[in-house]
Amino acid sequence: MKIISWNCNMAFRKKAEFIFAEKPDILVVQECENLEKLKFPDFIQIPSDSFWYGKNKNKGIAVFTFSNFKIELLDIHNPDFEYVIPLSIKSDAAEYVMLAVWTQKPTNHDCYTSQIWNAIHYYTDLLKIENLLIIGDFNSNSIWDKPRRIYNHTNLVNKLIEHKIYSSYHVFFNEVQGRETQPTLYLHRKIDKPYHIDYCFISENLKNKLTKVEIGTYSYWTKLSDHSPLILEFI
DSSP states (O other): OEEEEEEOOSOGGGTHHHHHTTOOSEEEEEEEOOGGGOOOOTTSOOOSEEEEEEEETTEEEEEEEOTTOEEEEOTTOOTTSTTEEEEEEEOSSOEEEEEEEEOOOOSSSSOTHHHHHHHHHHTGGGGGOSSEEEEEEOOOOGGGOOTTOTTSHHHHHHHHHHTTEEEHHHHHHTOOTTOOSSOSEEGGGOTTSEEOOEEEEEEHHHHTTEEEEEEOOHHHHTTTOSBOOEEEEEO
């Protein structure tokens, strides 16, 4: 089972072949145009199902599945949390619950984390479920914490840990939040401006099934986006 999250930096129709070549079973794409604008080349594998959500037809969040996985928006979806989308992703062999994430900067302050912080409190019942994935572009890291701000990144991570939900990257590489050695974003595609802001948090039952975590290389992916894909494999 391979799951990938990638902020494609728009124009996904021109870049899909490169990420599809990684052969994901489930793919989450931020800054993706709506499905009506997508036309995939004939030579690449077509997803078995697709989902898109957004206000701007050129720039939303998409989920694509392969291996006969089907996507369903959960009834509890609250549009107030615009880009924290609760989904069921299932096939005959497996079923996952996903919060697909692309956090947005609020209008009244500069903390991206507030959206996902509020969302996990609203969707608190989902946090009890096995096979849970909270995955995407969080636009946050502990290096930007403001200690008096309740919804800073470290508090978010600790809140999820209380529910036995863990960052797959940090579990796999045994690294500390805010001290990541592998960036997922190169601001303005500059190698000297690296940040780690993309995550996949997983329920405890998935920790023992996690076999690989990989961040795409700067040299290859920077030609396509300012983000490198976050790639996970499970048994």
